[in-house]
């Protein structure tokens with residue numbers, strides 16, 4: 736019998752939308768169903784990717800360099816982690832993927848989307864997430880949550896208009912690919928959000 740391919744789930748949203756809060760819940764929910772999974776992040780997810788992450792989150796660089804490093808990290812992540820996991824029947828969870836490059840480098844920074852389309856076609860022509868959770872909140876809510884928690888990286892220090900454009904590009908991608916995106920209204924309580932996540936995951940587990 737051939738091994739059934741695992742499912743690929745990605746987590747997206749502007750900084751402070753609550754993405755990190757819910758990844759552990761999703762991971763535990765899937766594992767309770769007896770399914771093996773790997774969980775990793777972008778930029779990062781491999782030893783080389785983590786080095787690229789450190790550079791890209793803290794150094795000033797040309798916008799196209801930034802986009803290329805995001806996709807370089809992604810290429811390695813797919814090769815080392817995501818593709819082998821899916822091929823072995825494990826599920827793969829990624830804290831951000833290519834939608835983040837469209838949202839941040841495209842929407843936020845203004846890199847022409849055609850360049851991102853070209854990179855996406857180059858780096859993963861045959862791979863798309865089966866499910867993408869987009870944690871969505873108004874900017875002021877995200878900002879208030881971030882300020883309460885941690886030291887801000889290069890992206891988190893951006894101004895409101897950057898995040899407005901980032902959020903708009905996420906919502907445009909969600910409208911473009913409605914079959915894989917689920918927009919999660921993250922202004923609600925964590926418990927309410929997790930009830931919705933469980934319903935969505937149960938449908939995928941049953942599929």
Ligand SMILES: Nc1ncnc2c1ncn2[C@@H]1O[C@H](COP(=O)(O)OP(=O)(O)O)[C@@H](O)[C@H]1O
Pocket residue numbers: 748749750751752753754755756757870880881883884921922923924925928
């Ligand atoms: N639905 C929610 N209601 C209230 N606070 C939340 C909610 N979701 C997340 N938080 C809090 O907001 C902060 C940022 O959340 P986090 O998950 O780290 O965001 P992200 O990973 O999207 O940047 C954390 O302190 C977290 O506990």
Ligand SMILES: Cc1cn([C@H]2C[C@H](O)[C@@H](COP(=O)(O)OP(=O)(O)O)O2)c(=O)[nH]c1=O
Pocket residue numbers: 750755776777778792805830831832833835836837839840888890891
């Ligand atoms: C994957 C990816 C992330 N990013 C940005 C978004 C985030 O601000 C930052 C790191 O993401 P993230 O891991 O969500 O940050 P944190 O752990 O602090 O919550 O990288 C891009 O700009 N483009 C990309 O392609």
